[in-house]
Amino acid sequence: QQQVKQSPQSLIVQKGGISIINCAYENTAFDYFPWYQQFPGKGPALLIAIRPDVSEKKEGRFTISFNKSAKQFSLHIMDSQPGDSATYFCAARWELSSGTYKYIFGTGTRLKVLA
Amino acid sequence: ETGVTQSPTHLIKTRGQQVTLRCSSQSGHNTVSWYQQALGQGPQFIFQYYREEENGRGNFPPRFSGLQFPNYSSELNVNALELDDSALYLCASSPGLAGLAYEQYFGPGTRLTVT
Numbered sequence: 001q002q003q004v005k006q007s008p009q010s011l012i013v014q015k016g017g018i019s020i021i022n023c024a025y026e027n028t029a030f031d032y033f034p035w036y037q038q039f040p041g042k043g044p045a046l047l048i049a050i051r052p053d054v055s056e057k058k059e060g061r062f063t064i065s066f067n068k069s070a071k072q073f074s075l076h077i078m079d080s081q082p083g084d085s086a087t088y089f090c091a092a093r094w095e096l097s098s099g100t101y102k103y104i105f106g107t108g109t110r111l112k113v114l115a
Numbered sequence: 116e117t118g119v120t121q122s123p124t125h126l127i128k129t130r131g132q133q134v135t136l137r138c139s140s141q142s143g144h145n146t147v148s149w150y151q152q153a154l155g156q157g158p159q160f161i162f163q164y165y166r167e168e169e170n171g172r173g174n175f176p177p178r179f180s181g182l183q184f185p186n187y188s189s190e191l192n193v194n195a196l197e198l199d200d201s202a203l204y205l206c207a208s209s210p211g212l213a214g215l216a217y218e219q220y221f222g223p224g225t226r227l228t229v230t
Contacts, residue, residue, distance in 0.1 A: 006157075034218070043119070043205050043221030044158065089157050100171040102148070103219070105157030 002027055004092050006106030013113050019077040021109045023090035026071060030092035034103070035064065035075050038087045047088070048075070080113045087111070119144075119208050119222035127228045128196050136191040136225045138206030145210065146170075147189040148219060149181060152203040164189055193227075201229045 005024045013019045023033075032051055036044035050057045050064040050073065057064045063076040077084055090106040120139045128134050140147050146165045150158035160173035164183035178194040187208070193200055203226050207219040 004157075036221075041223065043207075043223050045221065046218055049218070091157075096171040100163060100165070102160040102163065102171055102173060103158075105159070107157050108155070 002094060002104050004090055004104050004106045006090050006109060008109060009107070010110045011112070013080045013111065015080065015082060015113055015115055017080050017113075019080045019084070019111055019113070020074055021088055021090070021111070022072065022074045023106050024070075024072045025092050027092070027094060028071070030094055030104075032093035033064070033066065033073050034091050034093075035062075036089045036091060036105075038089065038108075044089060077111075080111075082113045082115045085112050119206055119220055121204075121206050121222040121225050123225060124223070125226045125228075127230065130196055130198060130229055132196050133192065133194045134196060134227060136193075136204050136206075136227070138189045138191070138208075138222060140187045140189065140206075140208030141220055143210055144208035144220075145187050146208060146219075147183055147187065148207045148209075149189070149191045150205040150207065151175070151200075152205055152224070154202070158205055161191070196229045198229050201227060203227075 034049035035047045037047045038044045048059050048062045052068050061078045066073045087108045087110050089108050091103045093101050122137045148163040149161040152158045161175050162172040163170045167183045180192045183189045203224040205224045206222045209219040
């Protein structure tokens, strides 16, 4: 129930195309859903995040769509560029029994944008 | 303002040995979380430290332990290393407990190889 299922595992998109990565969860106690971008040899960097009371959030070329009833959320990268080639992780924040929070990560999507 | 730094970058240890990994949090951040990222997987939460005390723990055995110092830097110690401990270890700092909606910022990680 603490899992976040992410798909696809890998994605190849032409330059200028739209990249779409999907995540699904079961635990309705999750209260915050960030997306991270990770380049080889680097730590994950926050890209964009959304709360479950919002259905969509857009920042530049990146958009999160959130479907609370379906327990699904997705990342859309518009006008994909070769520089977007990286691994993307969705995550969900969950409260520990101690009253603090931890993040549950998806398994990642390796995106390659062809020039 | 400097970001999160970790040392060493890479480390090779033998099964049964002990290892200490270090993290310097971003200036002004008093909360540090540690994650284990196996190859091809998302980060897995190990534990979190807030003002020098462990404030939450994931599903990791007691041979994974940590410390946080008065300057909010942190150490991750792993005893009796096993082959499955080979992974990228990530440190993330935030300016407050995640429950206060503060985002976490990741360091570049330490790549540990156990042979």
